[in-house]
Amino acid sequence: MADSLKESIREALVSCASEMGADPASLPDVLLERPKREDQGDWSTNVAMQLARSLKKNPRDVAAMLRDRIPDGKGIDRIEVAGPGFVNFFLTRSWMSDSVVTVLREGASYGRSDLGAGRRVQVEFVSANPTGPLHVGHGRGAAVGDIVARILEFSGHSVEREYYINDAGLQMSILGRSTQARYFELLGAAATAPFPEDGYKGAYIYDLAKDVITEKGESLLSMPLADSLPYFRQFAGDRILATIQTDLSDFGVRFDIWFSEKSLYVADDVPKTMAFLKERDYAFEQDGALWFKTTGFTDEKDRVLIRSNGVPTYFASDITYHKNKFDRGFSRVIDIWGADHHGYVPRMKAAVEALGRDPDDLSVLLIQFVNLLRDGTPVAMSTRSGEFVTLREVLDEVGVDATRYFFVMRRSDSHLDFDLELAKQQSNENPVYYIQYAHARIRSVLRETEARGVVLPDVESLLEYEFASEEEKRLIACLDEFPKEVEKASRELAPHVIASYAYSLAGAFHSFYNAHRILGEEEATMKSRLLLVRATGIVLGSALGLLGIAAPERM
RNA sequence: GCGCCCGUAGUUCAGUUGGAUAGAACGACGGACUUCGGAUCCGUAGGUCGCGGGUUCGACUCCUGCCGGGCGCGCCA
Numbered sequence: 189m190a191d192s193l194k195e196s197i198r199e200a201l202v203s204c205a206s207e208m209g210a211d212p213a214s215l216p217d218v219l220l221e222r223p224k225r226e227d228q229g230d231w232s233t234n235v236a237m238q239l240a241r242s243l244k245k246n247p248r249d250v251a252a253m254l255r256d257r258i259p260d261g262k263g264i265d266r267i268e269v270a271g272p273g274f275v276n277f278f279l280t281r282s283w284m285s286d287s288v289v290t291v292l293r294e295g296a297s298y299g300r301s302d303l304g305a306g307r308r309v310q311v312e313f314v315s316a317n318p319t320g321p322l323h324v325g326h327g328r329g330a331a332v333g334d335i336v337a338r339i340l341e342f343s344g345h346s347v348e349r350e351y352y353i354n355d356a357g358l359q360m361s362i363l364g365r366s367t368q369a370r371y372f373e374l375l376g377a378a379a380t381a382p383f384p385e386d387g388y389k390g391a392y393i394y395d396l397a398k399d400v401i402t403e404k405g406e407s408l409l410s411m412p413l414a415d416s417l418p419y420f421r422q423f424a425g426d427r428i429l430a431t432i433q434t435d436l437s438d439f440g441v442r443f444d445i446w447f448s449e450k451s452l453y454v455a456d457d458v459p460k461t462m463a464f465l466k467e468r469d470y471a472f473e474q475d476g477a478l479w480f481k482t483t484g485f486t487d488e489k490d491r492v493l494i495r496s497n498g499v500p501t502y503f504a505s506d507i508t509y510h511k512n513k514f515d516r517g518f519s520r521v522i523d524i525w526g527a528d529h530h531g532y533v534p535r536m537k538a539a540v541e542a543l544g545r546d547p548d549d550l551s552v553l554l555i556q557f558v559n560l561l562r563d564g565t566p567v568a569m570s571t572r573s574g575e576f577v578t579l580r581e582v583l584d585e586v587g588v589d590a591t592r593y594f595f596v597m598r599r600s601d602s603h604l605d606f607d608l609e610l611a612k613q614q615s616n617e618n619p620v621y622y623i624q625y626a627h628a629r630i631r632s633v634l635r636e637t638e639a640r641g642v643v644l645p646d647v648e649s650l651l652e653y654e655f656a657s658e659e660e661k662r663l664i665a666c667l668d669e670f671p672k673e674v675e676k677a678s679r680e681l682a683p684h685v686i687a688s689y690a691y692s693l694a695g696a697f698h699s700f701y702n703a704h705r706i707l708g709e710e711e712a713t714m715k716s717r718l719l720l721v722r723a724t725g726i727v728l729g730s731a732l733g734l735l736g737i738a739a740p741e742r743m
Numbered sequence: 744g745c746g747c748c749c750g751u752a753g754u755u756c757a758g759u760u761g762g763a764u765a766g767a768a769c770g771a772c773g774g775a776c777u778u779c780g781g782a783u784c785c786g787u788a789g790g791u792c793g794c795g796g797g798u799u800c801g802a803c804u805c806c807u808g809c810c811g812g813g814c815g816c817g818c819c820a
């Protein structure tokens with residue numbers, strides 16, 4: 189409906205513009221929106237005001253001219269000029285059954301689009317060092333990344349999900365030495381292997397050390413520390429990665445590729461990339477180090493790639509890794525980082541440009557911190573001391589669905605208050621259950637329909653029916669919005685758009701359900717409402733699917 | 744000191760090509776169907792959109808100065 193309306197407006201616009209001597213090529217895009225108020229029509233456009241600006245005409249005159257040139261019929265009841273120059277469209281009731289029929293015809297693919305035109309997109313997220321369990325902050329990144337990937341798939345992209353394992357740096361050695369020290373400590377030889385100053389103090393290190401004892405007994409006690417260290421490092425790293433993988437999988441987050449940083453060094457990719465940059469004059473030597481030349485890019489100063497002691501920086505690894513990504517043929521790469529890395533973005537963009545790509549081929553999504561609360565008071569967390577709330581603990585306490593929803597209910601780049609008690613509550617304070625309850629209710633009504641032997645009519649027969657109530661109208665308008673909301677979420681990489689959409693759809697349904705009976709109504713009304721209920725179930729199911737949250741049959 | 748983000752109802756937050764009377768949830772208060780699920784619904788109160796200037800027909804939105812909060816500014820990762 190909106191599309192054909194847009195076309196009519198477009199034609200009228202061209203006709204007006206040519207009469208007033210404007211260049212038809214420079215006309216504004218026709219933007220249709222649903223006004224907030226009933227008396228402002230079903231659809232509204234501000235193009236008249238847009239056009240008036242460039243023509244230096246009175247917006248209301250342009251609007252009136254536009255109104256007179258849009259043909260009646262085609263579902264339009266009347267057109268009004270309002271306010272400073274809005275053109276408001278009041279539709280005949282038929283648009284509602286049209287919309288419901290569209291949903292029912294398209295089913296689970298309603299809302300899908302080919303916005304991405306099948307382009308290959310990579311989403312890299314979480315990528316936490318395998319030096320400890322995932323904490324709450326990682327959880328938010330995991331939820332956002334996973335849902336962004338789902339949204340991109342739904343809007344026609346070919347998506348790969350990747351986890352970058354930082355297994356090459358100093359951190360892994362510290363992990364190994366920490367585990368080693370705890371091993372000796374547990375076996376009463378703490379003095380032999382003192383705990384490193386910058387070591388990982390979390391209790392999980394003791395668990396790892398116990399596991400080593402189970403595997404190896406006391407056999408590592410007599411070995412020189414330097415000789416057993418590689419074992420500890422490998423063992424601890426592997427175990428922790430396995431834990432991370434289990435946690436993510438239990439959180440409903442799946443990865444296609446687990447990419448090891450180490451593999452970049454095994455294949456000599458880092459030196460090759462450095463040579464690549466040098467050849468193109470983007471890198472130079474100074475003070476015994478190799479530097480990335482920022483001149484000409486948006487970053488503020490030159491950065492070290494290879495230290496004077498010959499050890500590459502994290503930045504060098506990262507450039508190499510991103511070159512590797514683009515070499516794999518992705519047309520777009522999305523990185524999801526903690527917001528504390530925001531200063532790193534210009535540098536990485538500059539690097540991408542030096543690699544010969546458009547800097548916009550890389551999108552970085554910054555995830556703000558999670559402020560964990562219990563009954564309104566902050567839960568103390570400190571990574572350094574090893575006291576932090578893990579993702580696992582939150583999942584065990586509040587469950588997957590509520591955790592996912594809470595992580596994406598706000599914009600990713602704003603701080604998030606996560607109240608554990610609230611998330612657990614199965615009450616009206618909790619939006620997750622509100623949404624799921626709507627779905628369960630829908631399934632329940634449809635089960636009851638079947639039990640009473642009511643046969644749903646053909647979808648097409650709905651076109652003869654006119655929905656009349658405010659609640660039906662609001663619900664259908666909401667169903668109608670879904671494709672646009674998906675598009676917006678996809679364009680802006682914004683999962684919270686879907687989260688709040690699901691909430692309003694559930695709300696529109698609850699209002700409808702409360703105001704009207706379905707079963708037992710006069711036949712045409714009953715069957716039309718049943719089809720509406722079914723359509724709502726489809727869209728609500730899709731929205732929940734995008735969020736990776738269960739759409740329950742009953743609760 | 745420089746840079747990025749943020750400041751909207753008591754609280755937590757929506758609000759992007761600048762548009763109509765700034766929205767929602769929670770909390771508070773008052774109500775609802777003897778039937779399909781009350782984990783629901785309906786209503787009321789609650790705002791100088793941090794403050795001051797500017798741009799214009801029109802600013803929560805754009806520009807600018809200040810105030811307040813977060814984060815970042817390494818041959819760390």
